Amino acid sequence: MxxxxxxxxxxxxxxxxxxxxxxxxxxxxxxxxxxxxxxxxxxxxxxxxxxxxxxxxxxxxxxxxxxxxxxxxxxxxxxxxxxxxxxxxxxxxxxxxxxxxxxxxxxxxxxxxxxxxxxxxxxxxxxxxASDNVKGGQMAAEYVVKTLGENAKVAELEGVPGASATRERGSGFHNIADEQLDVVAKQSADFDRTKGLTVMENVLQGNPDIQAVFAHNDEMALGAIEAITSSGKDIAVIGFDGNEDALKAVESGALTATVAQQPxxxxxxxxxxxxxxxxxxxxxxxxxxxxxxxxxx
CATH class of the missing domain: 3.40.50.2300 (Response regulator)
Incomplete structure (x- = not known):
């Protein structure tokens, strides 16, 4: 039946x-x-x-x-x-x-x-x-190593759990980071700017000495910047996408870098x-x- x-x-x-x-x-x-x-x-x-x-x-x-x-x-x-x-x-x-x-x-x-x-x-x-998300994640980690040196303390803001882009960007990032960086915190913020802000506030409370953040997209990166600015800290933030707001933020110096796609x-x-x-x-x-x-x- x-x-x-x-x-x-x-x-x-x-x-x-x-x-x-x-x-x-x-x-x-x-x-x-x-x-x-x-x-x-x-x-x-x-x-x-x-x-x-x-x-x-x-x-x-x-x-x-x-x-x-x-x-x-x-x-x-x-x-x-x-x-x-x-x-x-x-x-x-x-x-x-x-x-x-x-x-x-x-x-x-x-x-x-x-x-x-x-x-x-x-x-x-x-x-x-699609973009090569694994390669993009690696590019972000390599940039952190190059600018801050090995064993720099890094936080990772992950995208929507279950999205292939989240898995691939994370995988590429960890290919380098697990060997050359100290990833002290990673948490999902669902590719969302507001959640990026909230999650970053929580991450900063538990890890006040982080030196860099890799966010799986620009929206989360821009949210993270708001939290970092409020805390008065100087932390490098690397996003992913290259959207218009992010490119402006890179130009102004608010966002350190973004792995730019061509949507x-x-x-x-x-x-x-x-x-x-x-x-x-x-x-x-x-x-x-x-x-x-x-x-x-």
Whole structure:
């Protein structure tokens, strides 16, 4: 009984015939759905803008939905996009594990999936378009070693638990830090500026002698700076993303450095990957957008 219900559920997601791409690979009337983890973060707004601009240039319609950092909402959003007959899905997962069911729903009806910035743990994804997060984490740790020396005391503000970017940035950072730095505290602040402020206040109370902070994104880094400024301490802060506020903060000297991504480029590359898949072309499983460490010098 349960199997037939599941099968019926899958069938109901089948997009109407007119919504499917023509066999000729013509992109006319092509429609893609973009599910973003949150539009309350400048990085993901830039990523969305990259998708929308490139799609417009190519004559492709885009439907954008904002998961508001809620995994359950994101799954519902993706099911809605499938009901609307999108030809391909671009997903920036809130949680790499939770999104797997939505990816599998798309797989079940033959709608290709491209993920942006973060991967999905299960289901078939045609391509992951992202920066090399592991390399970025290493770049941050190497910069701390270079500027503050070996065994400098460092705190780490981690991103959303379960997001692949959190795991990868942390892994890259620890590849260097575990050998050459003293990581005295690490705590999640969910990629959020306000939480970055609160978590940093707590970290400072327990570790008044830290010399540097590595935050898995700029929003947390900017929150951490507020807490550090209030404490009157001089602590180096390295963020990750290179969003507009962070670049201004680097220029003013408030933020020491940021590992800058190119979110608009990630969006652009994702649209082209989806188009290529729909036209029957082969795409790389991992499409990387270059990173750059930005400092005031």
């Amino acid at each position: 349960s199997l037939s219900v599941l099968l019926l559920g899958a069938c109901s997601l089948e997009p109407p015939t007119w919504a499917k791409p023509s066999q000729s690979g013509d992109i006319k009337d092509m429609k893609i759905g973009l599910s973003v983890s949150t539009l309350n973060n400048p990085f993901f707004v830039s990523l969305k803008n990259g998708v929308v601009k490139e799609a417009k240039k190519q004559g492709i319609e885009v439907i954008v939905v904002d998961a508001q950092n809620d995994s359950a909402k994101q799954i519902n959003d993706v099911e809605d996009l499938l009901q609307q007959g999108v030809n391909a899905l671009l997903i920036n997962p809130t949680d790499s594990s939770a999104i797997s069911t939505a990816v599998q729903s798309a797989n079940g009806i033959g709608v290709p999936v491209v993920t942006l910035d973060r991967s999905a743990e299960k289901g078939k994804v045609e391509a992951l378009v 608009e480029l990630i969006g652009e590359l994702a649209v082209n990957a989806a188009k290529d898949v729909l036209q029957g072309k082969k795409v790389e499983e991992k499409i990387s957008a270059p990173l750059k460490l930005v400092t005031k010098e």
